Amino acid sequence: MRSLTRVLPLSALLLLGACSIQPWVKPYERDRLADPIMAWDRDAVSAAYLDHIRESREGSRGATGGAGGGCGCN
């Protein structure tokens, strides 16, 4: 029974891997997504600067997509 609980999820993963997922948004339908206004961050320096200001004054940090350095910001 124990081996079955290990084998079943692995089998499901293998079956999923064997399927090839077809893109439901075709390349010719992605013109709007390629518009610069649909970029997550158009200006990396500006986004990093605002992240830095917020992390210097709040207790929260992380998960915003940037990779910042440390500072002794008072």
Add this chain to the structure above:
Amino acid sequence: MLPDDRADVFYSKYSGGGMDITGYSALVRKKVTENFAIEANYFVDKVSGASVDVLSQASVIKDTRKQKTVSVEYLHDKTTYNASFIQSVERDYISNTAHISLSQDMFGDLTTVTLGFSRTRDKVGENNGTANVPIVNWLGHADTRNYDVGISQILTKNLIAGINFEVVTDSGFLANPYRSVRFLDAQTPKGYGLASQVYPDTRTSTAVQTQMKYYLPYRAAVTGSYRFFRDTWGIIGHTVELDYTHPIGKEWILEGRARYYRQNSATFYSDLFAIAGQQNFEARDQNLASQNNTTIGVKATWAFRPDGWLFFKRMTLTGDIERIRFSYSNFRDIRDFGVPQYTPGSEPLYEFSATVYQIFMSAFF
């Protein structure tokens, strides 16, 4: 394809809460080959003034922070590899960060998965001299490791979604040496005494942010995001942000944003302890206090050379202003308020507003 080559010059100013911080930055990004790019960024912060709890027992601080970043990016088939090195130097704080990440497009380029890791080593000091004649006492080191996973997913021809998950662990000297705790002491004129903060020497935090961006029926986009944060210091933070992007022709892009943040305080935080050494860990850093802040911002980008100039494909000028209102529910303003009108612990709760300005020029080539 890797992003376009670009050069940016950037000016910023933060003004509020007794502090003025002016920032200057220059960035250049260049593809060496079609698959390999290098990026370099230099950023300088000039700080004048200090936050309220630093001013409660210290004179005005003037300091300059210089940050250098070098990154390389390599694209192979559907995988992008990135490595960065960041060095930040102030006279009382030196920070070095190494970062690597990998992004993989899959499922017909509908999905992008990103894995990242950073390692930071900081050297923390305290200036016991003056702004003009510093005497720095080095107190210790802090080590930080960041682990992050991100997924960006195309859902429909008008809608994309993203989720980012990041764990951060720190160890070492984690306190701000310029901030102190206060405790009741009837023997002093103000009714309270000051002592050094004592922080745990470790901290682990987890944050998850979800976001969605939708292309409206006319040419414009709206973005909504929510971030949840918690850490081993007892802080739980919530961030909600809404953005609206509206282009006008091919020369202008206007944006508006609203952000709300709130958190509770760390378990070892108190505005006023009953006695000296009341507990093993004690903090009165305003960043660890219960607080909320609200931000309203607007941004305008003008492509003054939308079709290029000389060897530049496109040139833009961007201005951004945001106003932030900070409000604390268990951190009091002891700088301007005290005895005899206010006994310790009855001073008004601290609140202040800040304005952030940015202006930068970008050239794409």
